[in-house]
Amino acid sequence: MIRVRRVVAVAIIIVIPLSVLLLPSFLKENAEILFLNTFSPVMKVSRVMRSGTDRFFRGIIDLFKAKDENRRLLLENRKLSTENLHLKEAQKENARLHRLLSFDETKVEFSTPARIVGRDSGRWYHTVLIDKGFSNGVREGMCVVSGADLVGKVIQIGNKVSKVLLIIDHHSRVGAIVQRSRENGVLEGRSQLLCRLNYLSRNADIKEGDLIISSGLTQGFPKGLAIGNVMNVHKEKYGLYSYADIKPAVDFGKIEEVLVIDHGLEKSESL
């Protein structure tokens, strides 16, 4: 009898997770959203606790660095003021040229800032949880950025929390181009905080240090978002393609706030 009970218990431990794995994806998604919604208030409180502790320790460290930092910032300020003047001129010129060529401006239909309230262990998967969800206007497939740098896209939404797939995750695919030479490729996550630009032509004009930007060919991602810089280029002896390892522009280990943007996603869904 004990033996039978033991066999049943073993079967349950193995069968339950496996049967959940085989459930239809909409059921799995609903279950995950239920978990997310249940725990989102706790995660927000944890984030406040974490940032409070962070601020305290950073404050102490920053005090020691303040003098040098101040001197460096003064110099940088002067340099940036000059640069700003030039950029304003360039912006005006750019606007004039855009009008002249009848270019469509990159339109962002919706944007909302969000804080990162959770992240996974980073061993196999690279996702973060943000404190904005359906009730804040966030929708699945929206693009997530930090400044002008690409972070990832929303893959699951709860009521007040959403899951963001980072560009370094294995499941992530983004159309990308080399800014200097306009060579096209597909950016794939490679974990270990790296990405790979695949499907470059064999004789692609790409070199170490080149900036990679989004091509705008992937739905939901605007064109021109910085992705990262080329670390090294691999050209195989045979084959049609070459590929390059990319160091992302975003420091995914330290990122705390992001911006969720809708680049015409809702419009395309309604069409």
Place this chain on the structure above:
Amino acid sequence: MITLKITILMAFIAVLQSAILNFYPLFGKHTIDFICITVVFLSLKYGWRRGGYAGILGGFFEDSFSSAVLGCNAFSYGIVALFTGIVSTVLYREHLSTRMMMVFAGSLVVYGINMVFQLLLTSGVTFSTSEVFQSAILNTAISPFVFYVIEKIRID
């Protein structure tokens, strides 16, 4: 009552790991797998059935907080509980070194199963064996502190 306490403990550890501890990786890249350590501890102390329950529950939490397919981690932690239960019948399980050894083996089992799932479900996956071993060693090194804390909670 113990089941309820285990449920609360696993939910607490999953949230703590996702919302706080994963933000501070050791040596910039290794996060400690507190769920695995807890599952091993519970399996050794309260038997593999309770450990298995804790593993499945903790795994479901971890799956829903990450991009993993729901059930993937639940399965791997369930197997860790079973494995720990089976091995512990032939080992002296009260000694700290045995517990630490089980955490090391359990971590490798979790990584191994995750690797298989990744290879089956995702294309172009790369993994480094040395990193897997480093993470397992770190889990093992941290485990006495986690054991101490859980022991203090007094689940029974």
